[in-house]
Amino acid sequence: MDLSNRPYRSVLYIPGSKTRALEKAQGLPTDGIIFDLEDAVAPDTKAEARGFVADALRDLDYGSRALMVRINGFETEWAMDDLAVIMASAPDAILLPKVYSAADIEKLAAILDEDANCAHTKIWAMMETPLAMLNAREIAAAPRMAGMVLGSNDLIKDLGAQTDPARTALHTSIGLCLLAAKAYGLICIDGVYNAFRDVEGLQVELDHGRLLGFDGKSLLHPDQLAPTNTAYRPSDAEIELAKRQMAAFEQAESDGKGIAVLDGKIVENLHIVTAQALLAKADAIAASET
Structure with a gap:
């Protein structure tokens, strides 16, 4: 697979202290895995968990999935020990909270x-504090940065806000995070949906996230994988339209025209760039599922 087009529709948190979950993740249809050493691991099991994750990265086969480890933050006593153990396994990325x-x-x-x-390990940032959002641009431009993950729960807590289906309290934070990520060519992943049994509520957030431009969603439970992968997969109708736009534009260019008209709508070069990206994403998803 061309890793530059690697899909990130679904990114599943796996508690580092649960060896059965680490093993099971090898067969789950998730595009990415976040091996979590932070929130999902109790203080008295953190040392054990980092060893489990290092062993999993070394010994288990996760195929083409993106593999990142969320270490504990630098303000804790565990961060440096996490890195000392995990770096030897060279994950695709370190997710810094x-x-x-x-x-x-x-x-x-x-x-x-x-x-x-x-040498090839990238950095992803948990965007979960008001200060992070105010500094989103400089964070996105920092060395080794490859992605951002929205930390919805911590943001709501720090804002002293309330939640609603429209995620009103997060509008500004989401906008700042997406703007910074897109400006610097980073992957941007939506925050978790806590009620993992609430399929309808999850679908509302999936539709909202894709509409805004997120590349995928972070997940807490395997039951959330199927709807998430579907929501962030280019639909057959989108793929067909992209192909028709490209064909129409190619014909227009051969006729010496700079724009095309398809279904009564103008097709310019910017639409072709979008169409090419969508088709590349569809191909990458198909390759990851074979």
Whole structure:
């Protein structure tokens, strides 16, 4: 698979302390896995969990899935121990929680730079604090950055806000996060939906997230995978339209015209760029599922 087009429709959190879940994840239809050493792991099991995750990364087969480890934040006593153990396994990325500014990313990048095993390991940032949102642009531009994950729960807590289906309290934060990520070519993943049995509520957030431009959604439970993968997969109608737009534009160019008209709508080069990206994403998804 061309990793530049790697899909991130679904990114599933797996508690690092649960060996059965680590093993089961090998067969789950998730595009990415976040091996969690932070919120999902109790303080007295963190040392054990980081060993389990390092072993899983070394010994288990997760195929083409994107593999990242959420370590504990630098303000804790566990972060450096997490890195000392995990870096030897060279995950695709380290997901850093409690990011406040580019300085946090720069600190992690400097540590990774010192280990030859991590030459290709990227950094993802949990965007879960008001200060992170105000510094989103500089965070996105920091070294080794490849993605951002919206931390909805922490944001709601820090804002002292309430939740509603429209996610009104998060509108500004979501906008800032998406703008920064897209400006610097990063993947941007929507936050979790806590009520993992609530299929209808999840679907509302999936539709909302894709409408806004998220690349996928972070998930808490395997039952959320199927609807999420479907929501972020280009539909047959979208694929057909993209192909027709490209054909119409190619014909217009051969006729010496700069634009085409399809179904009564103008088709310009910007539409072709979007169509090409959509078809590349569809191909990448198909390749990941074979």
